[in-house]
Amino acid sequence: MYTVLVNDGNKDEATEFYNEVKEMRVEPMVVIHTSVIKAYLKFDKTKGALEAYLAMLAAGVTPNSYTYTVLIKGLAADPDFFGDAKKYLLEMMDKGKRPNVATFTVVMEGFAKQEDKAAEEEGKTFVQVMMDKGFLPNAKAMMNVLKGRPTPVIRSIMSIVIFTLKQ
Structure with a gap:
């Protein structure tokens, strides 16, 4: 441990x-x-x-x-x-x-797997709440964690995170 x-x-x-x-x-x-x-x-x-x-x-x-x-x-x-x-x-x-990045990413994956706009918007809000608490997502590290996942899931996760980072 x-x-x-x-x-x-x-x-x-x-x-x-x-x-x-x-x-x-x-x-x-x-x-x-x-x-x-x-x-x-x-x-x-x-x-x-x-x-x-x-x-x-x-x-x-x-x-x-x-x-x-x-x-x-x-x-x-x-x-x-x-x-x-x-x-x-x-x-x-x-x-x-x-x-850690894996823990954050698995939660983002939960939003992405819901495959609807409401979940995507909720994910963006959730990322913003985390950022307000001092967390800064690392897209490059997330891509390493996401290796092997289906492309649509990766795109959805990165869409949520990148959109929020650009705000």
């Missing part, structure tokens, strides 16, 4: 995680809860993953960037939980954590 946090640009959180593990000599509870969330998602139990996340919060365990990344990607992959993915992406940012 330390390496993932560093690779995602969350060096301060990675250092905090490392120090916590070193001092306690045990994995912090966030690791256990995140593992449970991952397990639910691995078996396509999105509702269970969300319930595990809510139980984590109820237990007083604060999610880190990696927890949010796992949760958001899992929620965004299930059209029934796409609204939750958006909600927790904004929550993540409100708590001072920045999503």
